[in-house]
Amino acid sequence: MSDDKKAQGNSGKVQWQEGDLTVTRTCSWTAPGCHDGCSVLYYTKGNKLVKVEGDPESQYNFGRLCMRCLNQPELVNDPNRVKWPMKRIGERGENKWERVTWDEAYDIIEKNVRNIWRDYGPESIVTAIGTGRNTWSIVPKLTYSAFKSPNFSMGFLAGDSCYLPRAAAMGTMIGDFFIVDASQLDERRYANPEWKRPECIIIWGNNPIISNGDGFLGHWIVDMMKMGTKLIVVDPYLTWFASRADYWLQLRPGTDATVVLAMLNVIIEEGLYDKDFVDKWTYGLDKLAERVKEYSPEKAEEISWVPAEKIREAARFFAKAKPASVQWGLAVDTQRAGVSVANGICALVAITGNLDVPGGQHLIRTAFGVDRLAHVSSDWGYGELSPEMRAKRIGTDKYPLFKYGLCATARGDSVLEAIETGRPYPVQMYWFESTNLFICTASEAKRVYKAMKKVPFVVCVDPVLTPSAVAFADLVLPAAMSIERSSLRTWWTPLRSISKILQYEDCKTDEEICLDLGKRLNPEQFPWDTVEDMIDWALKPAGVTYKELEAKVMMWPEVHYKKYEKGLLREDGEPGFNTDTGLVNLYQDIFDEWGLDPLPSHMEPPYSPISTPQLMKEYPLILTAGSRPWEFFHSEHRQSATLREFHPNPRLTINPETAEKLDIKDGDWVWIENNLGKVKQVAVLDPGIDPRVVHGEHAWWFPEKEAAEPTLFGAFESNINILTTQCTTGPTGYGAPLKNTICKVYKA
Amino acid sequence: MSRNGLLIDYEFCTGCHSCEAACKKELNLPAGKFGIKLAKNGPFKLNEVDDKWELTYVPVPTQLCNLCGDRVASGKKPNCVQHCQASVIEYGPVEELAVKLNNKARQVLFIP
Numbered sequence: 025m026s027d028d029k030k031a032q033g034n035s036g037k038v039q040w041q042e043g044d045l046t047v048t049r050t051c052s053w054t055a056p057g058c059h060d061g062c063s064v065l066y067y068t069k070g071n072k073l074v075k076v077e078g079d080p081e082s083q084y085n086f087g088r089l090c091m092r093c094l095n096q097p098e099l100v101n102d103p104n105r106v107k108w109p110m111k112r113i114g115e116r117g118e119n120k121w122e123r124v125t126w127d128e129a130y131d132i133i134e135k136n137v138r139n140i141w142r143d144y145g146p147e148s149i150v151t152a153i154g155t156g157r158n159t160w161s162i163v164p165k166l167t168y169s170a171f172k173s174p175n176f177s178m179g180f181l182a183g184d185s186c187y188l189p190r191a192a193a194m195g196t197m198i199g200d201f202f203i204v205d206a207s208q209l210d211e212r213r214y215a216n217p218e219w220k221r222p223e224c225i226i227i228w229g230n231n232p233i234i235s236n237g238d239g240f241l242g243h244w245i246v247d248m249m250k251m252g253t254k255l256i257v258v259d260p261y262l263t264w265f266a267s268r269a270d271y272w273l274q275l276r277p278g279t280d281a282t283v284v285l286a287m288l289n290v291i292i293e294e295g296l297y298d299k300d301f302v303d304k305w306t307y308g309l310d311k312l313a314e315r316v317k318e319y320s321p322e323k324a325e326e327i328s329w330v331p332a333e334k335i336r337e338a339a340r341f342f343a344k345a346k347p348a349s350v351q352w353g354l355a356v357d358t359q360r361a362g363v364s365v366a367n368g369i370c371a372l373v374a375i376t377g378n379l380d381v382p383g384g385q386h387l388i389r390t391a392f393g394v395d396r397l398a399h400v401s402s403d404w405g406y407g408e409l410s411p412e413m414r415a416k417r418i419g420t421d422k423y424p425l426f427k428y429g430l431c432a433t434a435r436g437d438s439v440l441e442a443i444e445t446g447r448p449y450p451v452q453m454y455w456f457e458s459t460n461l462f463i464c465t466a467s468e469a470k471r472v473y474k475a476m477k478k479v480p481f482v483v484c485v486d487p488v489l490t491p492s493a494v495a496f497a498d499l500v501l502p503a504a505m506s507i508e509r510s511s512l513r514t515w516w517t518p519l520r521s522i523s524k525i526l527q528y529e530d531c532k533t534d535e536e537i538c539l540d541l542g543k544r545l546n547p548e549q550f551p552w553d554t555v556e557d558m559i560d561w562a563l564k565p566a567g568v569t570y571k572e573l574e575a576k577v578m579m580w581p582e583v584h585y586k587k588y589e590k591g592l593l594r595e596d597g598e599p600g601f602n603t604d605t606g607l608v609n610l611y612q613d614i615f616d617e618w619g620l621d622p623l624p625s626h627m628e629p630p631y632s633p634i635s636t637p638q639l640m641k642e643y644p645l646i647l648t649a650g651s652r653p654w655e656f657f658h659s660e661h662r663q664s665a666t667l668r669e670f671h672p673n674p675r676l677t678i679n680p681e682t683a684e685k686l687d688i689k690d691g692d693w694v695w696i697e698n699n700l701g702k703v704k705q706v707a708v709l710d711p712g713i714d715p716r717v718v719h720g721e722h723a724w725w726f727p728e729k730e731a732a733e734p735t736l737f738g739a740f741e742s743n744i745n746i747l748t749t750q751c752t753t754g755p756t757g758y759g760a761p762l763k764n765t766i767c768k769v770y771k772a
Numbered sequence: 773m774s775r776n777g778l779l780i781d782y783e784f785c786t787g788c789h790s791c792e793a794a795c796k797k798e799l800n801l802p803a804g805k806f807g808i809k810l811a812k813n814g815p816f817k818l819n820e821v822d823d824k825w826e827l828t829y830v831p832v833p834t835q836l837c838n839l840c841g842d843r844v845a846s847g848k849k850p851n852c853v854q855h856c857q858a859s860v861i862e863y864g865p866v867e868e869l870a871v872k873l874n875n876k877a878r879q880v881l882f883i884p
Contacts, residue, residue: 042846075797077851077854077855078854078855080849080854086859087854087855088790088854088855088856088857088859089790089794089855089857090788090790090857091788091789091790091792091793091794094790094793094794094797094855095793095797233786233788233857233858234788243786243788243857243858243859246784246786246857246858246859247859249784250784262815262825262827264786264787264827266825267814267815267825267826267827272823272825334823654787654788654789655789665803666793666796666803669803669804670789670792670793710815711815711816711817712815712825712827
């Protein structure tokens with residue numbers, strides 16, 4: 025693919041002129057954006073972004089780009105962005121602000137932080153971020169090193185249900201993160217002779233061509249389908265992938281554990297697993313085999329609605345395909361049994377011998393080990409906190425898995441309870457950076473809204489004025505967008521530089537804000553004079569400076585397969601996995617120690633035909649929510665006129681049979697209601713969804729509406745998370761029923 | 773001289789809208805106007821026996837499509853061709869594309 029593209033001229037250059045436009049080759053990584061870091065060409069004129077194109081020389085996205093990046097100029101040049109630091113002068117929610125300087129804003133923050141340190145202790149400060157950005161690295165550093173608090177969180181995200189259940193499962197079972205091997209580790213990509221095309225990929229609970237989750241570009245799967253890769257899709261909805269799959273397992277939302285355990289049942293019972301790998305590299309197959317006997321395909325069919333025979337065929341198809349892998353997604357996390365589902369999928373790829381083989385499930389670490397600033401790891405500065413302070417992290421007392429796993433966060437549900445009850449201690453300050461709290465990440469939106477009003481001091485850092493900023497913030501700090509900052513990207517590979525090209529008004533980058541405050545509050549932990557010094561420090565493992573990396577734009581690492589055989593995973597350099605046993609733990613002794621089930625099992629959603637048959641008479645439909653649309657990344661992008669032309673309003677997907685019974689026509693506004701409240705969306709009739717299930721879109725607000733309360737940009741009109749619950753996780757504390765509750769629907 | 777056209781492999785078009793958005797940017801088109809526009813078929817079940825579905829997207833160029841003459845003259849691909857995330861749009865002389873059209877099913881050749 026690259027040869028003819030290189031013929032286009034300006035090959036290898038980082039910056040050049042085309043007419044009156046300056047073109048800069050770099051990486052774009054939010055805001056605005058998504059989980060990915062595609063290679064782009066930014067066309068600018070003076071201090072203005074004119075257009076964005078994909079970089080045809082990039083072996084990451086091959087010049088391709090999605091509609092959100094193509095529409096970046098509308099977001100970057102939006103005159104309604106936050107332009108300078110603003111201090112609240114009216115009541116919270118009145119949208120009355122006074123412009124202040126950065127020094128004045130920092131003075132206010134410093135005074136509050138020092139008072140809280142003295143009167144309550146640093147732990148009373150909680151920070152929050154949204155998903156998919158390097159605020160995942162910067163805000164932890166700010167929290168642990170500048171504010172000296174252990175409480176960095178993913179906002180109020182119930183059950184921390186975004187990748188963390190999967191991360192926790194991989195942490196204790198495998199000791200490393202895994203990802204589908206689309207040869208993204210090697211610059212030659214599909215031409216790497218060591219790489220093999222996957223024969224089969226299971227796409228489990230996500231639509232990666234839209235969501236591009238976890239550092240994986242979904243269209244890589246389409247590339248591999250053209251080469252012959254076959255699909256199994258586990259999804260309640262007929263996604264584009266499902267329409268092209270050999271097997272589509274259309275399950276009832278929230279019953280994934282029964283499906284994966286039944287697949288394991290078939291594979292183990294029929295002896296279809298990789299006996300050599302299992303003997304050498306796993307622990308506890310006999311106990312897992314015993315457990316999955318409880319999950320026959322027939323039993324799974326009863327609970328999940330997926331025909332037993334289809335589960336059998338799909339299990340055999342997957343087990344026989346070599347190599348094969350699972351592209352998993354958020355729906356794995358968003359259920360009470362989330363960790364179990366993830367454990368089951370880890371077991372599935374392990375016992376079929378697909379871990380770390382070419383074209384299988386790659387065990388992946390960041391390129392050149394660069395993860396500070398460049399990756400979504402949340403531990404920067406955590407080790408420097410005292411053990412006493414670490415022990416105060418909210419939620420870890422009740423949920424020991426939060427102490428381990430591969431990510432350290434304060435548990436969102438527990439933070440909510442701490443704000444509401446003052447226990448284990450009161451929350452005095454809440455700092456949220458590029459996250460839209462009750463509009464997006466939080467469930468039970470009205471409860472979270474009420475709780476946040478109680479926090480004495482609240483700071484929001486964001487490029488745009490969100491409903492959360494208006495409703496809660498005492499101070500709003502303007503964050504720079506991707507094109508306005510110098511930074512890094514690995515997550516996972518290659519190593520990419522992000523170049524600052526523009527300056528928007530008085531914005532600062534996340535990196536600058538962290539360093540400025542760090543130097544005021546705890547200078548020993550911030551030994552850098554400038555952000556560039558900090559970036560150079562983060563780049564040390566790669567042996568380049570920021571300037572050198574910018575000149576290269578990106579650097580590709582070497583790929584290694586079967587690292588467990590080569591002693592490349594463990595600190596002691598011995599062969600094996602980076603776990604307590606050195607093996608893949610199919611049975612988890614440590615769960616036993618914590619009083620948790622050491623084997624995966626199903627747990628019903630709290631509201632479901634099995635849990636609450638009486639309530640189903642009033643709310644007869646299963647409500648799933650939060651699938652990603654092409655046009656928006658969570659609560660971003662609603663300001664773009666072009667993206668709203670494609671997608672003007674929130675959509676409820678409903679089967680035509682169900683709609684007919686309810687006298688609902690395509691395009692009708694409908695109410696979606698349950699015991700927690702009701703919201704309005706536009707019905708889209710689609711036979712690709714089961715007649716017993718409806719799907720509602722998440723994260724809707726309307727920047728075109730009045731900002732001040734009570735309208736608050738329409739925050740309560742279509743917000744599907746008014747209908748979902750906080751504090752209803754399973755026993756691990758991870759995984760909440762965000763995509764599997766119940767509702768009724770009727771014409772508005 | 774042969775005309776140029778767009779060969780589209782709609783078996784793999786994912787309906788991502790990148791072609792539409794890229795075209796709008798290139799031609800600076802206001803709301804309601806498109807130089808290329810997705811058409812959709814389905815979803816519907818093909819038959820009751822197996823579980824195969826029809827769900828097909830095809831981008832169709834409009835009369836506003838000029839095959840990105842200026843871009844092509846400067847050595848670039850048409851904007852929809854370059855940005856198509858599934859890489860299913862190919863630009864070139866119709867005679868060459870016609871040969872490729874004959875090699876695989878579920879394709880269409882447009883001469884805007």
